[in-house]
Amino acid sequence: MATAEVHVHTPITQPTKKKSVIWDWMTTVDHKKIGILYGVTALFFFIVAGIEATLIRIQLAKPENAFLGPDVYNQIFTMHGTTMIFLVGMPMAVAMFNYIVPLQIGARDVAFPRLNALSYWIFLFGAIFMNFSFLLGAAPNGGWFGYAPLTSTQYGPGLNIDFWALGLQALGVASIMGGVNFVTTIIQLRAPGMRLMRMPLFTWMTLFTSFLLITALPVFAVALFLVTFDRFWATNFFVMQSGGDPMVWQHLFWMFGHPEVYILILPAFGIVSEIIPTFSRKPLFGYAVMVYSGALIALIGWGVWAHHMFASGMGPIADAFFTISTMIIAIPTGVKIFNWIATMWGGRIQFSTAMLHAVGMLITFTIGGVSGVMHATSPHDLQQTDTYFVVAHFHYVLIGGLILAIFGGLYFWFPKLTGRMMNERLGKWQFWIYFIGFNVTFMPQHWIGLLGMPRRIFTYSADLNLASLNMLSTVGVFIQIAGVAMLAGNIIWSARRGRVASENPWNAATLEWATTSPPAEHNFNQIPTVHSREPMWVEADQVRASTLGPMEPHMHMPPNSYWPIFTAVGVVATFILFMTNIWWMPLVGLVWTVIGAINWAYEPV
Amino acid sequence: MGVGVWGVRSGQTIHKELILATAAVEHHHPVHPPTATGLNTWKVGFWVFMGSETLFFGSLISIYLVYKGTSVVGPYPSDVFDIPLTTVSTFVLLMSSLAVVLALDFLRAGRRNLALFWTMMIIVLGATFLGFQAYEFTHFYHVGLTLSTNLFGSTFFVLTGFHGAHVTIGVIWLLILWVDMFRGKLRPENSLRLEIAGLYWHFVDIVWIAIFTLIYLME
Amino acid sequence: MAESHAILDEHGHSHDEEHHVGWKKYAVIGLVLAIITGVEVAIFYVDALAPVLVPALLVLSAAKFFLVVQYYMHLKMDHPIFGRVFWAPLFLAVLVVIGMVILFKILPTYGVFS
Numbered sequence: 058m059a060t061a062e063v064h065v066h067t068p069i070t071q072p073t074k075k076k077s078v079i080w081d082w083m084t085t086v087d088h089k090k091i092g093i094l095y096g097v098t099a100l101f102f103f104i105v106a107g108i109e110a111t112l113i114r115i116q117l118a119k120p121e122n123a124f125l126g127p128d129v130y131n132q133i134f135t136m137h138g139t140t141m142i143f144l145v146g147m148p149m150a151v152a153m154f155n156y157i158v159p160l161q162i163g164a165r166d167v168a169f170p171r172l173n174a175l176s177y178w179i180f181l182f183g184a185i186f187m188n189f190s191f192l193l194g195a196a197p198n199g200g201w202f203g204y205a206p207l208t209s210t211q212y213g214p215g216l217n218i219d220f221w222a223l224g225l226q227a228l229g230v231a232s233i234m235g236g237v238n239f240v241t242t243i244i245q246l247r248a249p250g251m252r253l254m255r256m257p258l259f260t261w262m263t264l265f266t267s268f269l270l271i272t273a274l275p276v277f278a279v280a281l282f283l284v285t286f287d288r289f290w291a292t293n294f295f296v297m298q299s300g301g302d303p304m305v306w307q308h309l310f311w312m313f314g315h316p317e318v319y320i321l322i323l324p325a326f327g328i329v330s331e332i333i334p335t336f337s338r339k340p341l342f343g344y345a346v347m348v349y350s351g352a353l354i355a356l357i358g359w360g361v362w363a364h365h366m367f368a369s370g371m372g373p374i375a376d377a378f379f380t381i382s383t384m385i386i387a388i389p390t391g392v393k394i395f396n397w398i399a400t401m402w403g404g405r406i407q408f409s410t411a412m413l414h415a416v417g418m419l420i421t422f423t424i425g426g427v428s429g430v431m432h433a434t435s436p437h438d439l440q441q442t443d444t445y446f447v448v449a450h451f452h453y454v455l456i457g458g459l460i461l462a463i464f465g466g467l468y469f470w471f472p473k474l475t476g477r478m479m480n481e482r483l484g485k486w487q488f489w490i491y492f493i494g495f496n497v498t499f500m501p502q503h504w505i506g507l508l509g510m511p512r513r514i515f516t517y518s519a520d521l522n523l524a525s526l527n528m529l530s531t532v533g534v535f536i537q538i539a540g541v542a543m544l545a546g547n548i549i550w551s552a553r554r555g556r557v558a559s560e561n562p563w564n565a566a567t568l569e570w571a572t573t574s575p576p577a578e579h580n581f582n583q584i585p586t587v588h589s590r591e592p593m594w595v596e597a598d599q600v601r602a603s604t605l606g607p608m609e610p611h612m613h614m615p616p617n618s619y620w621p622i623f624t625a626v627g628v629v630a631t632f633i634l635f636m637t638n639i640w641w642m643p644l645v646g647l648v649w650t651v652i653g654a655i656n657w658a659y660e661p662v
Numbered sequence: 663m664g665v666g667v668w669g670v671r672s673g674q675t676i677h678k679e680l681i682l683a684t685a686a687v688e689h690h691h692p693v694h695p696p697t698a699t700g701l702n703t704w705k706v707g708f709w710v711f712m713g714s715e716t717l718f719f720g721s722l723i724s725i726y727l728v729y730k731g732t733s734v735v736g737p738y739p740s741d742v743f744d745i746p747l748t749t750v751s752t753f754v755l756l757m758s759s760l761a762v763v764l765a766l767d768f769l770r771a772g773r774r775n776l777a778l779f780w781t782m783m784i785i786v787l788g789a790t791f792l793g794f795q796a797y798e799f800t801h802f803y804h805v806g807l808t809l810s811t812n813l814f815g816s817t818f819f820v821l822t823g824f825h826g827a828h829v830t831i832g833v834i835w836l837l838i839l840w841v842d843m844f845r846g847k848l849r850p851e852n853s854l855r856l857e858i859a860g861l862y863w864h865f866v867d868i869v870w871i872a873i874f875t876l877i878y879l880m881e
Numbered sequence: 882m883a884e885s886h887a888i889l890d891e892h893g894h895s896h897d898e899e900h901h902v903g904w905k906k907y908a909v910i911g912l913v914l915a916i917i918t919g920v921e922v923a924i925f926y927v928d929a930l931a932p933v934l935v936p937a938l939l940v941l942s943a944a945k946f947f948l949v950v951q952y953y954m955h956l957k958m959d960h961p962i963f964g965r966v967f968w969a970p971l972f973l974a975v976l977v978v979i980g981m982v983i984l985f986k987i988l989p990t991y992g993v994f995s
Contacts, residue, residue, distance in 0.1 A: 168706075169707060240707075241706050241707040244698070244699060245701070245706055246703075247698040249698075271711075271717075271970065272717050272973050274714075276717055276721045279718060280721070290810065291809065292809050292816035293810065294816055294817075298734075299733075299812060302732075302985075308984060363984075375988060706962065709963045716971045716973075716974040717970055721977060724978045724980075725981075728981050728982065730986075745922065745926075749918065752918055753915060753918060757911060759914075760910075760911035767904055861954055868945075868950060871946050871949070874918075876942075880934070880935060
C-alpha cells in the first residue's frame, strides 16, 4: 500500500546506548510484546501438554499396558488437564486479548500497562513452579479438579497437591488482574465514536470473558486457600472426621469451573466472529443478537455449575434445576451457531486457512455441544459421567472449539503480528491433517465411553473388547502431532520467509487492520474517529488518514519498568514459601511484594 | 526462540526513543488521551476490582454459613462471642468510614490541617478495630479455639482473618497517604489518590457490616 | 469545628458552601448507621423478637450496606458505570451465598438426600 512508509522521521535524539534485547522484553509494558510473550509461552505449554496427552494415549493403546504405572499416569493426566486449561487455553486467549483488543478499539495500550506485565510474569513464574514438580517426581496427581479428600494430607501426602494448589493460586491472581485490566480497557479506552454497540465481536467477547475472570476466579482462590490451609495449618474444611464436607469443595470448584468453561470458549466465539464475516465479505449477521447471546451465556454460565455433579446425590430438586438451566444455555449458544451460518449464507466465501479453521470449529463445536446437551439431562449423565464419553465431549468443545479457533486466529492475525503472511498451502494441509487427526482421536472415545470405559484409570481389561477403538484413538494422536508440527514449522518459516503483508491483507473490517503490520509501538499515529461497526469497509480512507497520517504531537507512551517482574517474584514467592512449612515464611514473599508495589506506585510514568 | 522468531519487530526500538523524546518536551504534564467515558481510569479499574472482591468475600461468607452448626467439638460461637465488645469495634469501623468522607471533603476543599486530622482519625480508628480483633483472637485462643479446633474455628478465623488483612492493608495505605499529605505531595489536584483509598476503606467496612450481622448476630 | 484556611486549591477557591453541605449530610448518615447498629444489637437481645431476628437483621444490615455504598462511596451521585461494574458482581456474590445455603441448609431439610 502507498502508505506503508509513513514513519520516516528524523530521530530527534539517537538512542545513547543499545539496550539488551532480553532486558527490553523483561521490562516491556507494550501490550503487543506482552501478547507475544503470552502466545509463545502458551505454545510452549501446548507442546508440553501434547507430550503428556501422547503418553496417556500410548499407555491406553492396548489393554493392560505397563508403559506408565498408575502413579505416573495420575500425575500425567492431572498435569495434562491443568496445563491445557490454565497454561494453554487461558493464556492463548489472553495473548490475543492483549495483542488485538487495544488495536481493535483504537487504543495505544491497555488501561494499566504495568499491571498487564505483572499478570504475565506471575503467570510465567506460577507455570514454571507448577511444572518444576516433575523434576521432583511429585507432579500434581489429584485430577485437574482436585476433588476432596484426594487433596487432603491424609490421601494426598507428599508435595504433589502443594504444587497444584499453590501454583494455581498464583495463576488465579494473574487472571483476576488481567480481567480487571481488560474490563477497564474496554470501558475506558475506546476510540472516539466507538460506542459499545460498534465494538467488534472479539472485543465484546473479551469483555464478557474478563467479567467471568473477575467473578469466577475469586471463588477458586477461596477454594484453593481452604485446601492450602487444610494442608499447612491443619484447618478442617475438608476433613470428614471433623465434619468437613467434600461436597463443599465440589460446589466451590464448579462454581468457578463452569464459568471457566465459558472463559475458554467465549474468546473462541469472538475469534470466529471476526474470521467468518471477513471471509464471507458480509457484515456479521445479527450483530446485536450475537452480543446479547454472549452476555446471556456469561450470565447463565453462572447458574449451571452443578451439572458436573449429578452423580454426587444432590437430590431431585437440585438435579432438576441444574438440568433445566443447562439446557437453557444451549439456546444462546445455538443462536450464535445459526448466526455464523447466516453470515456465510449468500456471502462470497473465500476458504483461506483461517476460514477453514473457523468452519471446522463450527462443526466440531456443534458435535461437542450436542453431546453436552445429552448429559445435561441428569439421568442420562448418570450413565455417562466419569466415562470416556465425557472426555470425548469436552475435547470436542475445547480442542474442536477453542484450539481450532485459536489456530484460525493465528492464521488470521499472524500478518498483523509479524508483517508476514503464513503459508496458505502448508496451512491448508495442516488444517486437514489436524482436523482428521482430531476426529480420529476423539470420535471413537464416544463409543469407548458408552461401552463403559471409565476415565482416569490407567488401564483396562482386554475382556472389555475396547482394544481396537483405543488403538484407533491413539493413532489419531500421531496424526494430530503431524498437524501441530506443520503448524510450528509454518510459524517459524513464515516469520522469517513469509510473503510481506500489507496493512490489511484480508481486507477485514476492524481497526487493527488500519495500522502498519506489525504496528508501531504507539499503534496509531493519531487515534481515528469511527462512525460505524466496520470502519475499514465503510470509512477506510478517513480512518487511514488518522492512523497512518502525521504523528500526533504530544504522544506519551509509558516507559519500560522492571517493577512488574520484581513484584511478580514476590507474589509467586509468597505462595511457594508455604512449602517451607514455617508459618511466617510466606510473609517474606509478601514483604517483597509490598516493597515492589510501593516502588511501583511512585514510579513516574 | 521467542526473540529470534519475532525479531522482525526490533527495528521499532528507535521509533520508541523518538516517541519518548517527543513526550519529554511535555514532561511536566504528559498528555493523556481523554477516555471514552471521560472518567478516571484508575477509579474505574478500582471499582471493577472491588466487584471482584465481593465474590471473594461472598465465597468466604458462604463457607461460614454452610458449616454453621456442623462443628463436632466445642467451643461453639455462643461460648465465645462477646457481642457488646464486637458492637463497639463495629461502631469504630463505621465511624472510620465517616472519617474517610470528611478527610476527602476537606482535602478537596484545600483545608490541609483538617484533612490531615481526619485521615489520621481513619488510621487511628482502623488500628483500634485491629486491636479489638487481636484481643478477640487471643481471647479465643485462650479459651481453646484455634484454626484447627473445629469447623467453627476454621471458618471464623479464615473469614475474619482475611477481613483483618484487608483492614491492615488499608491502614498501611492510608499511613503512606498521610505522610504524602503532610509533605505536601497529596493535594486537592490529586485527591483522587485519597478517594480511591477511601473507596477501598468503605468496601472493607461494608464487608464488616455483612460479617457482623451474618456471623455475630445470627449465631 | 475549627476553621482552617491553610491552603486554597490551585484556582483560589475554597469551596466553602459545597463542603459545608457535604459534612452535615455525612454526619447525619454516620448517625443513622450508628443507630441502625444499635437497633440490630437491641433486636439481638430482646427474646420476644427472636422469630423475626433473621429477616430484621438482614433488612437492617442491607440498609447500612446501601447507605455506605450510595452516599459514602458516592455511587448515587457518580457515573452509572461505577454502579454497573460493582452491582453486577455483587449480585453474583449474593447468589453464591444464597445458592450454597439452599444447597446445604434448606434442601436437606426436605429429606431428599437420603
